[in-house]
Amino acid sequence: xxxxxxxxxxxxxxxxxxxxxxxxxxxxxxxxxxxxxxxxxxxxxxxxxxxxxxxxxxxxxxxxxxxxxxxxxxxxxxxxxxxxxxxxxxxxxxxxxxxxxxxxxxxxxxxxxxxxxxxxxxxxxxxxxxxxxxxxxxxxxxxxxxxxxxxxxxxxxxxxxxxxxxxxxxxxxxxxxxxxxxxxxxxxxxxxxxxxxxxxxxxxxxxxxxxxxxxxxxxxxxxxxxxxxxxxxxxxxxxxxxxxxxxxxxxxxxxxxxxxxxxxxxxxxxxxxxxxxxxxxxxxxxxxxxxxxxxxxxxxxxxxxxxxxxxxxxxxxxxxxxxxxxxxxxxxxxxxxxxxxxxxxxxxxxxxxxxxxxxxxxxxxxxxxxxxxxxxxxxxxxxxxxxxxxxxxxxxxxxxxxxxxxxxxxxxxxxxxxxxxxxxxxxxxxxxxxxxxxxxxxxxxxxxxxxxxxxxxxxxxxxxxxxxxxxxxxxxxxxxxxxxxxxxxxxxxxxxxxxxxxxxxxxxxxxxxxxxxx
Ligand code: XMP
Numbered sequence: 001x002x003x004x005x006x007x008x009x010x011x012x013x014x015x016x017x018x019x020x021x022x023x024x025x026x027x028x029x030x031x032x033x034x035x036x037x038x039x040x041x042x043x044x045x046x047x048x049x050x051x052x053x054x055x056x057x058x059x060x061x062x063x064x065x066x067x068x069x070x071x072x073x074x075x076x077x078x079x080x081x082x083x084x085x086x087x088x089x090x091x092x093x094x095x096x097x098x099x100x101x102x103x104x105x106x107x108x109x110x111x112x113x114x115x116x117x118x119x120x121x122x123x124x125x126x127x128x129x130x131x132x133x134x135x136x137x138x139x140x141x142x143x144x145x146x147x148x149x150x151x152x153x154x155x156x157x158x159x160x161x162x163x164x165x166x167x168x169x170x171x172x173x174x175x176x177x178x179x180x181x182x183x184x185x186x187x188x189x190x191x192x193x194x195x196x197x198x199x200x201x202x203x204x205x206x207x208x209x210x211x212x213x214x215x216x217x218x219x220x221x222x223x224x225x226x227x228x229x230x231x232x233x234x235x236x237x238x239x240x241x242x243x244x245x246x247x248x249x250x251x252x253x254x255x256x257x258x259x260x261x262x263x264x265x266x267x268x269x270x271x272x273x274x275x276x277x278x279x280x281x282x283x284x285x286x287x288x289x290x291x292x293x294x295x296x297x298x299x300x301x302x303x304x305x306x307x308x309x310x311x312x313x314x315x316x317x318x319x320x321x322x323x324x325x326x327x328x329x330x331x332x333x334x335x336x337x338x339x340x341x342x343x344x345x346x347x348x349x350x351x352x353x354x355x356x357x358x359x360x361x362x363x364x365x366x367x368x369x370x371x372x373x374x375x376x377x378x379x380x381x382x383x384x385x386x387x388x389x390x391x392x393x394x395x396x397x398x399x400x401x402x403x404x405x406x407x408x409x410x411x412x413x414x415x416x417x418x419x420x421x422x423x424x425x426x427x428x429x430x431x432x433x434x435x436x437x438x439x440x441x442x443x444x445x446x447x448x449x450x451x452x453x454x455x456x457x458x459x460x461x462x463x464x465x466x467x468x469x470x471x472x473x474x475x476x477x478x479x480x481x482x483x484x485x486x487x488x489x490x491x492x493x494x495x496x497x498x499x500x501x502x503x504x505x506x507x508x509x510x511x512x513x514x515x516x517x518x
Contacts, residue, residue, distance in 0.1 A: 001025050001043055002047060007052075007080060010475070015047055015179075023190075023192060024189050025370075049079070062083065068160070075162065078126075080162070082132060090134050091133040091134040095130065099126045101126065103145050104122070105144070107120050115178065131150070140156075206365060209363075212239070212321075215239055218327070221254045224329030227329065227376050233266065243270075246272060247299070252417050271307060280408065285407060308323045311323065325365050326362035329376075330368060402518040404416060404445050419493050422493055427439060440466040458501045462500070462501075463502070465486070466517070
């Protein structure tokens with residue numbers, strides 16, 4: 001892999017994605033990684049990310065300097081560039097002069113292999129306080145800006161490069177070229193990470209993990225679990241049984257879509273478990289979001305364990321070999337956001353990562369654990385899944401349970417389901433499905449406001465619309481939906497959904513707001 005060393009900024013994931021867009025497999029590792037650990041991973045290249053710190057700050061995140069002696073081609077970005085400069089004997093100055101946003105960079109000479117064939121002047125995106133004042137010995141300065149004399153440097157013999165700007169953001173005009181020049185031309189890494197290869201590799205891994213064992217997969221109706229199950233089905237065929245839990249937190253028509261459309265497309269064996277009553281009674285009296293997530297995660301696993309017991313009992317041909325494996329559609333951002341692997345802060349307990357109970361008896365099969373959403377979609381298409389499934393907007397595993405702010409009850413779910421169905425139908429009718437990333441519809445069950453309907457006073461709940469645009473759910477902006485569409489949705493919800501007398505629009509980006517309200 002190419003290792004992306006995370007210095008604690010939000011940029012590491014973006015860098016990892018851009019590297020994969022260049023056809024190269026990447027993995028994020030914490031900056032606390034040792035030279036020995038790096039060597040064990042046998043990286044073909046390394047990229048040091050930006051970070052929030054000054055290299056001079058107390059407790060500034062640092063890097064085991066032995067890493068630079070391993071002979072691994074390395075590109076330092078922003079903070080990573082400065083860490084590199086310092087470790088290799090250059091000078092980093094605390095100028096106190098911040099450079100932030102779009103800046104013009106000027107190439108020095110031909111820009112070396114890193115900036116080869118790029119215009120002598122280019123727009124780059126900067127965000128830094130300290131600057132590299134002097135390149136380390138043996139390094140050539142490749143670019144500068146008005147306030148930063150050393151904005152890029154390189155040592156072709158050792159294949160060590162660095163840029164002060166952020167090539168991973170789209171505001172840097174030739175950013176992707178910088179990354180690709182480093183990966184392909186400087187480090188000589190092949191462009192061969194693509195859906196077909198990922199499938200072949202995962203199928204092999206799944207076979208190695210599962211052997212002749214039996215496996216079950218949970219289907220949620222979403223893209224991730226559908227693709228994960230299809231991958232496992234491709235690897236081990238009928239050793240797989242899919243279980244679809246109707247936890248009562250689903251949206252309208254979702255059960256039918258899974259039971260009919262997905263099964264028709266894949267030929268996968270499917271069992272539906274009706275567990276709505278259990279989930280709703282376990283959630284009774286609980287309003288705390290993290291507690292809800294933990295309960296839903298725990299009940300998911302318990303439900304699968306019961307399904308397993310039933311399947312064994314029912315299967316006449318069963319040879320006494322129990323189902324030992326459980327497939328989950330965990331994605332790379334889930335792993336990183338839950339603090340798995342990078343030491344990043346725990347933002348939310350995703351039900352399929354942080355919320356697992358300790359007494360769980362299955363071994364997990366997670367073929368999407370290293371993938372981003374767009375890669376999962378590409379793999380789904382390559383596997384021949386129908387577009388209706390592959391292009392589906394994300395819906396969280398805990399479902400409507402985390403879209404009711406307050407206690408979850410059957411009546412509230414029914415109400416939210418109606419409002420959600422109206423929103424989805426109107427967005428689809430307006431042709432906006434591919435423009436928005438997703439549109440959570442949230443019921444503020446503990447809030448009431450006064451309204452007037454017909455001749456009477458009402459005292460009902462608000463519904464929140466949360467349309468967002470995003471590339472990968474790590475960051476998002478609220479989608480500017482047309483006013484007439486919002487008016488139609490508002491009219492329909494307040495007219496058709498009992499006990500709702502107000503519709504409000506969430507106009508918060510992520511950060512600071514997460515996409516879901518809980
Ligand atoms: P947030 O709310 O963290 O959501 O901005 C980011 C994306 O993740 C989805 N999401 C989940 N998906 N299990 C899931 O499978 C979960 O527990 C979960 N929580 C949030 C959310 O819908 C959005 O797409």
